[in-house]
């Protein structure tokens with residue numbers, strides 16, 4: 001874990017839109033994350049998962065037990081390097097899917113601001129960091145991205161929403177990995193060959209000094225996480241100004 005070159009990872013986000021932090025959560029942590037997410041699914045009546053799967057938003061309100069897992073120092077340091085600022089959690093959510101879920105979700109991005117802003121920007125202003133509890137693989141289901149450099153124009157989609165695109169990159173990671181990506185990175189995800197749940201959760205992040213609102217911002221600094229803020233200072237730093 002401590003061999004990860006944070007600066008090189010941040011550079012990858014600037015050059016191709018994403019980077020992978022491999023296996024930054026232990027097996028024990030992975031089991032803990034599954035327990036929290038599955039508990040939320042059960043508490044909601046264990047619904048079937050056609051289409052996109054089971055979405056949990058806002059995660060901090062519906063599954064506050066996820067909060068401690070946001071406090072991963074390697075992930076926070078890498079995000080800080082990308083954002084060139086202290087890191088603030090702006091949105092938290094989860095997607096659980098299984099063999100009943102759609103074979104491929106539609107290609108999309110999360111930029112939401114005027115795409116003209118991409119051309120002249122001097123840093124990546126907002127990122128996602130997805131925790132792939134079960135990894136991203138042929139078995140568990142890959143994340144697929146269309147690479148972009150920081151100042152590339154958003155441009156038109158490279159194909160149909162539900163198709164595979166020439167030039168795409170299939171992301172493959174072991175369990176407990178995190179993928180950090182620019183909100184402007186187009187991505188999709190495919191169903192795995194293995195039956196069972198695929199657990200994903202994570203957040204959108206901005207620097208504390210970059211206050212631009214975004215349509216996906218959701219409440220993170222909520223009553224449900226008060227206890228975790230006291231217990232986990234790195235988590236606190238994500239949701240409360242120090």
Ligand SMILES: O=C(O)CCC(=O)C(=O)O
Nearest residue numbers: 095130142143188189200
């Ligand atoms: O399921 C995935 O790997 C990606 C889900 C997604 O679109 C996202 O987290 O923004």
Ligand SMILES: [Fe+2]
Nearest residue numbers: 108109110187
């Ligand atoms: Fe997405």
